[in-house]
Amino acid sequence: MSRIGNAPIELPQGVTFSVNENHLVTVKGPKGELTQQIEPCVEVKVEENQITCSRISEAKDHKAKHGLYRSLINNMVVGVSEGYKTEQQLVGVGYRATVSGNTLDLSLGYSHNIVIGLPPEIKAKVETVKGQPPMVVLESIDKQLIGQVAAKIRSLRKPEPYKGKGIRFKGEHIRRKAGKAAAK
Numbered sequence: 001m002s003r004i005g006n007a008p009i010e011l012p013q014g015v016t017f018s019v020n021e022n023h024l025v026t027v028k029g030p031k032g033e034l035t036q037q038i039e040p041c042v043e044v045k046v047e048e049n050q051i052t053c054s055r056i057s058e059a060k061d062h063k064a065k066h067g068l069y070r071s072l073i074n075n076m077v078v079g080v081s082e083g084y085k086t087e088q089q090l091v092g093v094g095y096r097a098t099v100s101g102n103t104l105d106l107s108l109g110y111s112h113n114i115v116i117g118l119p120p121e122i123k124a125k126v127e128t129v130k131g132q133p134p135m136v137v138l139e140s141i142d143k144q145l146i147g148q149v150a151a152k153i154r155s156l157r158k159p160e161p162y163k164g165k166g167i168r169f170k171g172e173h174i175r176r177k178a179g180k181a182a183a184k
Contacts, residue, residue: 005042005066009051009074012081017051019044025073029080032121032141036076042069051077079141086150090134092157092165097126097136104136108157108167122149135170 011017015029025036025044038044041062043054051073055066078084090097096107104116104124118124121142127135136153140146150169159166161177168174 003067005053005055005063005070007070009070009077011046011049011051011077015077015081017046017077025076027073027076027080029077029141031080031083034076034080034142036069036072038069038072039065042066044069044073075143079143083139083141084143084146086138086146087170088136088138088150088153089168089170090136091159091168092133095134095157095165097134099124099126104153106153106156109165114156116153118149119145121145136167 012029015027018026020026023038023040025038027034041056041059042065043056045052045054053066053070053073055062090106090108092109094107094109098105102118102120102122102124104118106114106116108114118138122138122140122145124139125137127137129135138146138150154167154169157166159168159172159174161175162179164174164176
């Protein structure tokens with residue numbers, strides 16, 4: 001029994017949902033439009049502003065996809081109605097970031113700056129507050145895409161355990177290690 005797959009999805013005001021005969025799910029809302037191809041093993045129905053997912057059989061593969069597609073559809077509904085946002089801190093001396101258009105320019109202590117081309121669906125901005133590390137804020141309606149881009153940015157300079165320098169998500173706890181003990 002899939003507990004996640006059986007939970008209904010509430011459609012917020014201003015969000016429309018449709019499924020065509022090719023099993024292509026389309027969700028439109030105030031922030032944009034998202035589409036997702038689903039397999040025919042999961043049936044999706046809309047009744048009174050609620051979306052319900054059901055599987056056609058009890059096969060192990062169908063049970064797994066039941067919860068998966070329900071979660072993907074829920075992420076789409078939340079994305080087009082509220083949107084997603086990730087915040088990353090650049091912790092380290094001289095670490096900086098600038099945004100111009102759809103390019104993110106990062107200075108992370110290497111001999112060169114790293115320039116990342118962002119997809120057009122993602123809006124980025126950099127917040128700098130005196131006494132705080134610079135913050136890269138990404139906003140999008142697509143949860144998968146924003147997570148993938150945030151992971152790519154973090155992989156450029158992962159936080160190290162001794163001084164804690166690197167790119168980390170806001171609120172992320174970095175497990176610290178003790179350095180070398182002084183020799184006598």
